[in-house]
Amino acid sequence: xxxxxxxxxxxxxxxxxxxxxxxxxxxxxxxxxxxxxxxxxxxxxxxxxxxxxxxxxxxxxxxxxxxxxxxxxxxxxxxxxxxxxxxxxxxxxxxxxxxxxxxxxxxxxxxxxxxxxxxxxxxxxxxxxxxxxxxxxxxxxxxxxxxxxxxxxxxxxxxxxxxxxxxxxxxxxxxxxxxxxxxxxxxxxxxxxxxxxxxxxxxxxxxxxxxxxxxxxxxxxxxxxxxxxxxxxxxxxxxxxxxxxxxxxxxxxxxxxxxxxxxxxxxxxxxxxxxxxxxxxxxxxxxxxxxxxxxxxxxxxxxxxxxxxxxxxxxxxxxxxxxxxxxxxxxxxxxxxxxxxxxxxxxxxxxxxxxxxxxxxxxxxxxxxxxxxxx
Ligand code: SAH
Ligand code: SF4
Numbered sequence: 001x002x003x004x005x006x007x008x009x010x011x012x013x014x015x016x017x018x019x020x021x022x023x024x025x026x027x028x029x030x031x032x033x034x035x036x037x038x039x040x041x042x043x044x045x046x047x048x049x050x051x052x053x054x055x056x057x058x059x060x061x062x063x064x065x066x067x068x069x070x071x072x073x074x075x076x077x078x079x080x081x082x083x084x085x086x087x088x089x090x091x092x093x094x095x096x097x098x099x100x101x102x103x104x105x106x107x108x109x110x111x112x113x114x115x116x117x118x119x120x121x122x123x124x125x126x127x128x129x130x131x132x133x134x135x136x137x138x139x140x141x142x143x144x145x146x147x148x149x150x151x152x153x154x155x156x157x158x159x160x161x162x163x164x165x166x167x168x169x170x171x172x173x174x175x176x177x178x179x180x181x182x183x184x185x186x187x188x189x190x191x192x193x194x195x196x197x198x199x200x201x202x203x204x205x206x207x208x209x210x211x212x213x214x215x216x217x218x219x220x221x222x223x224x225x226x227x228x229x230x231x232x233x234x235x236x237x238x239x240x241x242x243x244x245x246x247x248x249x250x251x252x253x254x255x256x257x258x259x260x261x262x263x264x265x266x267x268x269x270x271x272x273x274x275x276x277x278x279x280x281x282x283x284x285x286x287x288x289x290x291x292x293x294x295x296x297x298x299x300x301x302x303x304x305x306x307x308x309x310x311x312x313x314x315x316x317x318x319x320x321x322x323x324x325x326x327x328x329x330x331x332x333x334x335x336x337x338x339x340x341x342x343x344x345x346x347x348x349x350x351x352x353x354x355x356x357x358x359x360x361x362x363x364x365x366x367x368x369x370x371x372x373x374x375x
Contacts, residue, residue: 025081028200048064084152087099095115097163098111108128120177126186128142128144128185129142130184132253138321150197150200177213179198180216186219191224194216212235217238219252235280236280238267243260243299267279268306278309280308281310285326296333300337310344312331312338
């Protein structure tokens, strides 16, 4: 069909049918080797390309100067190396940076970089929106949901490294050192892609972020927790937030499916837990809801025997939220009970709250806009 013969609707169909170029940032070294072999290239080419992508952050095949020009052109015909597009970038007064990223299908998600004295952490999203509806979480109010793909998961880390000038990967002055899966979405509902992406990120001959520097936060998807421990061995954070089933059913509704007893049993058996490798219990402080001294004591009882850290998160309000943040004295009293019982209990200082980048405030602006348009 010539271009002249194409009507508008034909054109739409044609564009949709065009084969998409594979984004190499979603492939493991083994997969990359396979696709290059299919093109008739020897194995060592895959190693070279891998190193350009993951050690040097190269996005243009023409920059791969140890690969002959005709091969670079062949690669460019079949593949791309891209990051998600950036819809918006905001920087908080505390140095936190939040990106609203735009994915190839126009959906949006958020990525946050949090600089600290001894580390730099990227908080990545695992889904657009979330199918769960925790009553205190902004993301949970978003209706559109899909899993992020492997290249979209890895791409969030790559774009932060680009921004920070962290290439070549692994240099001692690198600013990005840690990854937390604590952005939008429930990572264990996207386990396959999250696992593939984390294996790429952990690869020693790539950006080499060790499993000890990766933390996955889950609302408690019991069947996938054990898998995550066995296959990935990353640090585990559990969004607990309540010490009774009645309250947790309300705050974290997945509790109706996987209750506290099941959750606690599963965490107790998480592979590799030790005093040097503790599970983090995230506990959002909601005024008058879950912040009493009795709650603190019940919490200690509940996690008894499990190597644990407790992370108290002052509730971050968002437009339309029905909760208030616990009073500072309440948080302090809660923290000291927990501390006296021998648990480290840092209170998570809200970061980037002036740009709605703090925990649970993430929600893409396009959706917010649509919600505003609806009223
Ligand atoms: N879905 C996963 C990971 C993303 S949420 C999970 O729920 O664990 C990351 C953390 O932020 C979770 O502990 C979540 O409960 C918490 N959170 C959500 N909304 C919050 C809010 N408004 N204020 C403080 N923490 C919140
Ligand atoms: Fe989803 Fe986590 Fe928010 Fe719950 S707290 S709605 S699981 S993102």
